[in-house]
Structures are given as C-alpha cells and as structure tokens.
Amino acid sequence: MADRVLGKTGRIVGPVVEAREVVDVEMLELVFVGDERLVGEVVRVKGDTAWIQVYEDTTGLRPGAPVFGRGEPLSVELGPGLIGSIYDGVQRPLDVLRAQTGDFICKGVHAGALDRDRKWEFRPLAEAGQELAPGAIIGTVKETEVIEHSILVPPGKRGKLLDIVGPGRYSVEDVIGRIAGGGEESDLRLYHRWPVRRGRPIARRLAHKMPLITGQRVLDTLFPIAKGGVVVVPGGFGTGKTMIQHALAKWCDADIVVYIGCGERGNEMTEVLLDFPRLTDPRTGRYLMERTILIANTSNMPVAAREASVYTGITMAEYYRDMGYHVAVMADSTSRWAEALRELSGRMEEMPADEGFPAYLPTRLAEFYERAGMVETLSGKEGSISTIGAVSPPGGDFSEPVTQHTKRFVRAFWALDKQLANARHFPAVSWLESYSEYTGDVAEWWGEKTNGEWVELRSAIISVMQREGRLERVVKLVGADVLPDSQRLILEVAGMFKDAFLQQNAYDEVDAFCVAEKQYRMLRIIVAFYRLAAEAIKKGATLVGIKKLKVVREIMQMKYAYTNEEAEKLDQLEKKLEESIHEIGSIFG
Numbered sequence: 001m002a003d004r005v006l007g008k009t010g011r012i013v014g015p016v017v018e019a020r021e022v023v024d025v026e027m028l029e030l031v032f033v034g035d036e037r038l039v040g041e042v043v044r045v046k047g048d049t050a051w052i053q054v055y056e057d058t059t060g061l062r063p064g065a066p067v068f069g070r071g072e073p074l075s076v077e078l079g080p081g082l083i084g085s086i087y088d089g090v091q092r093p094l095d096v097l098r099a100q101t102g103d104f105i106c107k108g109v110h111a112g113a114l115d116r117d118r119k120w121e122f123r124p125l126a127e128a129g130q131e132l133a134p135g136a137i138i139g140t141v142k143e144t145e146v147i148e149h150s151i152l153v154p155p156g157k158r159g160k161l162l163d164i165v166g167p168g169r170y171s172v173e174d175v176i177g178r179i180a181g182g183g184e185e186s187d188l189r190l191y192h193r194w195p196v197r198r199g200r201p202i203a204r205r206l207a208h209k210m211p212l213i214t215g216q217r218v219l220d221t222l223f224p225i226a227k228g229g230v231v232v233v234p235g236g237f238g239t240g241k242t243m244i245q246h247a248l249a250k251w252c253d254a255d256i257v258v259y260i261g262c263g264e265r266g267n268e269m270t271e272v273l274l275d276f277p278r279l280t281d282p283r284t285g286r287y288l289m290e291r292t293i294l295i296a297n298t299s300n301m302p303v304a305a306r307e308a309s310v311y312t313g314i315t316m317a318e319y320y321r322d323m324g325y326h327v328a329v330m331a332d333s334t335s336r337w338a339e340a341l342r343e344l345s346g347r348m349e350e351m352p353a354d355e356g357f358p359a360y361l362p363t364r365l366a367e368f369y370e371r372a373g374m375v376e377t378l379s380g381k382e383g384s385i386s387t388i389g390a391v392s393p394p395g396g397d398f399s400e401p402v403t404q405h406t407k408r409f410v411r412a413f414w415a416l417d418k419q420l421a422n423a424r425h426f427p428a429v430s431w432l433e434s435y436s437e438y439t440g441d442v443a444e445w446w447g448e449k450t451n452g453e454w455v456e457l458r459s460a461i462i463s464v465m466q467r468e469g470r471l472e473r474v475v476k477l478v479g480a481d482v483l484p485d486s487q488r489l490i491l492e493v494a495g496m497f498k499d500a501f502l503q504q505n506a507y508d509e510v511d512a513f514c515v516a517e518k519q520y521r522m523l524r525i526i527v528a529f530y531r532l533a534a535e536a537i538k539k540g541a542t543l544v545g546i547k548k549l550k551v552v553r554e555i556m557q558m559k560y561a562y563t564n565e566e567a568e569k570l571d572q573l574e575k576k577l578e579e580s581i582h583e584i585g586s587i588f589g
C-alpha cells in the first residue's frame with residue numbers, strides 16, 4: 001500500500017508527537033513519522049492537528065518533519081510462521097531486528113512479521129466454484145509438528161472461489177486463489193492482515209465446561225479456571241507472579257500459548273527466551289516453542305509499543321482460536337501496560353482520573369479481557385482464549401485502580417500473599433483471598449475424572465481450612481496445648497494440606513507440574529487421613545501416636561515420590577494409610 005503525506009510534525013513530547021496541517025486522517029491510522037519513518041498510530045484528532053503515539057524512540061526527531069499515513073489501522077500479519085516467533089509490541093520479529101541493527105534495536109526498521117522466503121506445504125481443501133463465507137477454511141499448512149494451520153478466508157470477505165492452486169509449496173506472499181463477491185475480486189494468500197484493536201468476529205459464545213489444567217495444584221483444585229476464562233494474578237513485588245505465568249506457559253494444557261512480557265525487567269524476559277526453546281512439552285514430547293508465540297516488550301523498550309503489545313498478542317490468539325484451537329494468553333504485567341497508558345495520556349495532557357490513570361483505563365481493560373472466551377468460530381469449530389493477566393500493585397495494595405478495575409472484568413482472582421512468599425510457601429496463592437467463579441463450570445469435567453468425588457473432596461478440605469482459620473485465632477490467644485486432639489487434628493490436616501499439597505516447587509522436576517489424576521489422588525489421601533484419624537481419635541487414639549506413623553511421612557513426600565505417570569500407585573499409599581490407622585484404632589476399639 002502506498003503511503004501518502006499526511007502533514008508535518010509539530011510538538012514532540014517523548015513518545016507522543018503532534019502532526020499539524022493534517023488532511024484526511026483517520027483515527028487509529030497507522031503512520032510513519034519523519035525521514036526515519038518511525039512507526040506510530042493516530043490516537044486523537046482535533047481540527048487539523050493529530051496526536052500520534054510513536055512506537056519507537058523519538059529522540060532526534062525535529063518539528064517540521066513529514067508524517068506519512070498508510071490509510072489503514074495498526075495491524076498484524078496472520079499466517080504460518082507465527083508459532084515459535086519472538087516479536088516486539090508491534091509484531092516486529094526480534095531476531096530479524098537484531099540481525100539488521102545489532103543488540104540495540106534501532107529506529108525505523110521495518111521487518112515483516114512473517115518470513116517472506118520460507119515455503120510452506122499447502123494442502124487445498126476448497127474447490128473452485130465453491131461459495132465461501134468469511135472465516136471458511138480453504139486449506140491447511142503443517143506449521144509445526146503439533147500445529148495444523150488452517151488457511152482462512154479473511155473475516156469480512158465472502159464470495160465465490162474463482163480458482164485455487166493445487167497442493168504444493170508456497171511462500172506467504174504467493175497468491176493461492178482468488179475470491180469474487182460484493183462486486184470485487186481479491187487475491188487469497190497464506191496470510192492476511194487484521195487491525196489489532198478490533199476483535200475478530202465469531203459465530204457465538206459458548207458456555208465454559210472444560211478446565212484449563214495449569215498443573216498447579218492450588219489453582220486446579222481450589223481456584224480452577226475454565227478454558228475461555230479470564231483471571232487476574234495480583235501480587236506485590238517478588239511474590240511469584242512471573243513464576244506462575246511461566247509455569248502456566250510451560251505446563252497448561254492449551255494448544256497454543258501467547259506470552260506477552262510487558263514492561264518487565266529485561267532479565268526476566270531473557271529467562272523465558274533462553275528457557276523455552278529448550279523445554280519439552282510433557283504431553284507431546286515436542287519442544288514448547290512449537291506451540292508458543294512470545295512478545296517481548298521489556299521496560300527499556302519504547303513505552304507506546306508496550307501499550308500496543310497486549311492487542312498484538314490477543315489478535316494472534318484470536319487467529320488460532322478461529323482455527324479451532326484452545327489458546328492461553330499470559331500478560332506480565334498489565335500494571336506496566338496501564339502505566340504506559342498513563343504516561344501517554346499524561347503526555348497528551350488529558351484529564352487524569354484515579355492515581356493519574358486516564359478515565360478510560362477501565363474501558364481499555366474491558367476491551368482486552370472481553371476478547372477471551374469459549375466460542376463457536378465462523379467455520380463452526382469450537383475454540384477458546386483463556387487470559388491470565390498479572391497485576392503488580394504498588395506496595396502490594398490491592399485497592400489500587402488497576403487491581404480494582406481488573407477485578408470487575410475477570411471471574412477468577414489468584415491473590416498472591418506477601419507473607420506466604422516470605423515464608424517461602426510457593427505458589428504464594430492465598431487460599432483466603434483468592435476465588436474462582438469457574439468452579440461450577442468445571443465440576444462435571446472433574447467429576448468424570450474422579451468417580452464423581454471432586455466436589456465433595458474439595459468442600460471437605462475447604463471446610464478444614466476454614467476451621468483452621470478460626471482455630472488459629474484461639475491458638476494465638478491461649479496456645480495450641482489447650483485444644484483437644486480432635487481440634488488439633490484440624491490444625492494438623494491443614495498443615496499437611498499446605499505443605500504436602502498446596503506448596504509446589506517450580507524447580508523440582510517431578511513436582512513442577514502435576515496432572516489432574518495425581519492431584520485428585522493426593523487430595524483423596526489427605527481427606528482420608530483426616531477422616532480416619534478423626535475416627536481413631538474418637539476411639540481413644542492420640543494425635544501424637546498417629547503423627548508417628550511411617551505412612552504420614554510418606555504422605556508428606558508423595559508429591560516428589562510419585563511421578564505424574566505413577567499417579568495410580570498412590571492408591572496403594574491410601575490403602576497403607578487405612579491399614580496403619582485401623583491398626584492404631586483397633587487397639588482402643
């Protein structure tokens with residue numbers, strides 16, 4: 001598309017540049033500023049002045065420089081080759097940028113998101129003469145060993161397929177067919193463009209029914225998220241937000257993961273960049289990067305690109321959802337994104353609201369989270385986007401605006417607790433402050449996995465944890481010694497649940513990820529311990545005696561001792577537990 005001259009630069013306020021004497025400009029139009037052609041987007045227009053948010057460093061830019069307009073909004077390229085890529089906030093591939101300019105990303109570098117030279121094996125599925133609706137599948141490309149990439153009629157286009165190429169190898173720019181409809185003819189390629197700020201259309205929304213298994217026991221068992229769900233992870237400095245996001249990106253059972261590193265420190269992102277390409281997926285045995293797209297927008301990169309990064313990420317997620325995949329999107333951290341919004345708003349001298357954030361912060365948050373969901377796609381498939389956003393409230397204070405507004409748009413809240421983190425209880429997810437409104441949605445799925453026991457086991461342990469909360473207050477006043485064994489058992493079981501179940505070591509090979517079958521059996525054993533011990537105590541056994549049992553030590557170690565593949569062997573441990581406690585009970589029986 002040819003760029004036209006839109007106007008010339010006026011005031012330059014950091015990442016915000018004024019364009020004067022503009023003619024015929026569109027809101028949200030993609031523009032290029034100055035002779036270096038810095039990428040930007042029109043964010044406000046008043047009379048013949050337009051405000052441009054520039055995605056690159058504006059130092060050295062002078063007033064009076066030309067501004068070019070592209071006549072289309074900021075868009076991303078959608079086609080084979082996205083998977084395994086690492087992009088900046090406006091979808092420029094980091095490796096190409098680095099090859100062109102060295103480690104420091106220079107300005108005015110324009111690199112296509114998709115490799116133009118690479119050829120893909122295309123298999124057509126539609127025939128010439130066929131009437132095609134928007135989003136229809138015209139063929140497939142094997143993108144990675146695990147991802148079959150459907151080539152879609154771009155949403156918005158429909159009509160008769162005039163011709164289509166035969167099976168063969170094509171690059172993304174090759175014309176693979178032509179479609180005629182609405183009085184116009186257009187070429188079809190392996191990729192198309194889509195504006196990042198507009199959600200891609202779907203047929204309809206569907207009810208949530210499957211959990212997104214995270215492999216983290218505290219989350220899957222106590223605060224589950226459904227596929228298509230939205231959750232926020234608020235936590236103060238160093239409470240483990242990034243570790244949780246990484247764990248999910250590595251182990252959750254989504255088909256595709258889009259990880260948006262948003263304004264975090266460069267070294268955290270380096271960890272992802274170095275770690276991920278080496279890791280293998282426990283389900284497929286393939287490299288994790290074969291299902292992952294990374295967006296890296298660290299704190300030292302331009303602030304406006306950070307604002308765009310979440311939309312770039314969710315748009316790519318929608319594209320794979322449209323093929324019928326379950327996609328998980330992680331954004332770490334949305335607070336840094338909101339701060340970018342605040343900075344840009346300040347530079348435009350807008351009226352600030354809560355704590356300097358613009359009044360439209362909640363609208364923007366809603367626009368991002370709303371794009372998640374379980375849906376029927378235009379081609380009639382089932383696909384989903386689950387969104388997990390981290391929030392870093394200053395001082396760990398959850399009453400600040402980003403946490404509070406986000407809370408309105410999400411249905412699960414994984415609150416990270418400073419005290420738990422200080423006590424090295426990880427993941428530091430507070431069982432008192434966190435909640436999930438997806439529990440009912442996923443109960444049937446879990447019921448099928450657990451002989452219908454899940455709901456009951458879960459409420460049994462939650463009630464133990466609640467009773468422990470109340471008893472702790474008594475203990476603080478008068479000490480644990482005054483409590484009868486039946487009540488001390490509650491403290492004992494709660495402690496066992498925290499240490500042996502809720503705590504999970506991200507650095508341990510066996511424990512880092514826990515399949516549903518193992519979670520269920522571990523939970524069953526702890527609840528069985530509670531019931532059997534309570535019974536034995538009633539008959540006269542002492543808690544001290546019960547705690548001395550060898551099987552108790554084995555329970556405390558079960559998360560490390562049994563691998564995911566050996567989950568069924570835990571049934572033997574439960575048998576052993578029954579026998580050991582019956583033995584004690586029978587002495588008094």
Ligand SMILES: Nc1ncnc2c1ncn2[C@@H]1O[C@H](COP(=O)(O)OP(=O)(O)OP(=O)(O)O)[C@@H](O)[C@H]1O
Pocket residue numbers: 235236237238239240241242243244392426427428504505506507
């Ligand atoms: N599941 C876990 N297992 C073991 N250690 C953990 C776990 N989660 C967090 N930690 C420890 O806590 C540290 C801080 O975690 P992390 O970097 O994820 O915190 P954060 O909330 O992202 O911090 P920041 O506010 O700086 O972004 C880690 O370096 C690690 O030592």
Ligand SMILES: [Mg+2]
Pocket residue numbers: 241242243264268332
């Ligand atoms: Mg972090």
